[in-house]
Amino acid sequence: MQRRLIAAVLTVAALAMLAVLVLDSRPIPIEAHLAHHAAIAELERAAEDAATLVASLESARASNQALGEGARTALARFEVSPERLRALLFGYSGRALHEDRVRGRFDAYSGTVADASSLTHTAVTEQAKLIQSLDIVRRSGPILIERMRDIRLDDAARTTFELVAGVLDFASPDNTIDAADLGRLAETLRTDRRIDANMPGQVQEFIEATQTVIAGVRRVDNLTARLGEIPLISSGTNLASAAVERYRDTLAGINQARTLLSIYAIILLGAAGFIAFRLSQSYQLLNRANAELAMLNESLEQRVVERTEELQGALFDLKESQVQLVQAEKMSSLGQLVAGISHEINTPLLYLANNAELIRERLELFEDFTQRSAAAYALRPDDFEDRKSYQIALATALRNLQASIAQDDLLASIEEARELLSDSTDGLTELTEMAQGLKDFSRMDRAPVESFDVNAGLERSLLIARSALKHKANVNKFFGDLPHIRCAPSQLNQVFLNLLTNAAQAIDEQGEIVIRTERRDENHISVTISDTGCGISAENLAKIRDPFFTTKDVGTGTGLGLAIVDQIVTAHGGELRIESAPGKGSAFTIILPISPSGEAYGTNDDAELLSQLAAAG
Secondary structure (H helix, E strand, C coil), X not given: CHHHHHHHHHHHHHHHHHHHHHHHCCCCCHHXXXXXXXXXXXXXXXXXXXXXXXXXXXXXHHHCCCCCHHHHHHHHHHHCHHHHHHHHHCCCCCCHHHHHHHHHHHHHHHHHHHHHHHHHHHHHHHHHHHXXXXXXXXXXXXXXXXXHHHCCCHHHHHHHHHHHHHXXXXXXXXXXXXXXXXXXXXXXXXXXXXXXXXXXCCCHHHHHHHHHHHHHHHHHHHHHHHHHHCCHHHHHHHHHHHHHHHHHHXXXXXXXXXXXXXXXXXXXXXXHHHHHHHHHHHHHHHHHHHHHHHHHHHHHHHHHHHHHHHHHHHHHXXXXXXXXXXXXXXXXXXXXXHHHHHHHHHHHHHHHHHHHHHHHHHHHHHHHHHHHHHHHHCCCHHHCCCHHXXXXXXXXXXXXXXXXXXXXXXXXXXXHHHHHHHHHHHHHHHHHHHHHHHHHHHCCCCCCCEEECHHXXXXXXXXXXXXXXXXXXXXXXXXXXXXCEEECHHHHHHHHHHHHHHHHHHCCCCEEEEEEEEECCCCEEEEEEEECXXXXXXXXXXXXXXXXXXXXXXXXXXXXXXXXXHHHHHHCCCEEEEEEECCCEEEEEEEEECCCCHHHHCXXXXXXXXXXXXXXX
């Protein structure tokens, strides 16, 4: 026993080691290779876009112009580079050390891109404000100077000229003027009362534009300098190096695993050869022992074969008898319901046929009206001698059409036909539900063992038994929230149908049937079908589960109904409980497991389960 345990442990360990090596030696998918190289190319393109952005901002600042379309395209491409890299870099994974390094450097790179993008957008906005203010200075400066000279404000005109020239010089890359001097000139213009007296409000926009230029130049230069200081290139380089290290480490690990797998395969082949040699020796010993045992058991086997044949014949006869009895009970239950189901189907068929005949009559009226309409609209002026004759003929045809509408009451016929079609649709729906109910009840097109909704099965059983119940009892349903159970649905449907039919037969004139479902605990559900019928006496209650026992008249029952119900419930690992009092009614409670274990059926195999359920009915 100890040797077998050791051998089993060694075998499991060898197979586990082989599985690990096979998994580790799997090649990287071609998509991962392409994604890695695409990620490196994306980092290089992002670095080029970053350099283009810095150069474009400096060029735009030098020329005091807005950012070009090429730079804006580079900015848009640069901003989405982290998302593109995320999909490319993390399409495969390497060892934890390299994976953490790649993720850390990717986060750093994403933060750098976000900072650079924010600064670039801010710089573009400030550059636009600067250009707009410079435009105002260039446009309004000469106009103000000319007006000042016209009203003889020569000192103010000179100050304005100096301010315009200074602002334009200050906005150039190689400015030689101090911002404080420009501020003093602007303050001089703002505090000159003569300007306010002769040109009220005309200088304010100009002064504000000059101040915006002074502040904007500083902000744009500062933002451009900060953008150049962001380590975009180094961050992208670090990320690329981490990705390359992970890629190379992954390839090296795969090659190493393949080498170890080859060595391990050679070792396993040697071990397999040794085991085969030992097994061949053991087989030789076993063959000699088996030959001796075969001679001793030959006569015994012959006797066993003969006895087995006798037992199989007896078992076959017993199964045949059981199948015939079960089929007789099924046919008995089915025969009681055929007349009612035929009536349920015949009623909608009759009014469907009647509706079809009425609709055909309406269609004949519509056909006559359509022919008259076609004849009226076929009239052409060319077919008459003059216009008046055509108009008289057309008016006569239209009056005839109108008279036909009133005489045949076509509008009412249309509405009546619509109602007939609606009634026919309801009838067809009722027939469809009946057919679907019959199909679902029998479950002929589904697997015999499957997940089953008990509440839905009860609804279908009530549909089948409706003709037997509707004139005998009022059915009250109290369905609980039940999980699906694993069972043979057609078998349980037969159980429900038998209990419902028995309940209806136990009621003499008019009574009540109550169906209640509930979840009893974590592993079981229950279905209780109670009636207000005649009840069962104490002496009959003890024998009611016995095959062929019945309290019905001769020829009206086989005595197998409850016996089959009890066998089906027991085969499902459940329990059938019966409570009854003479004159008060009976209550049949079925307790079923939600997910039956192997002990309930004696096996975990559905094939064995089906054979047991078939034996139960």
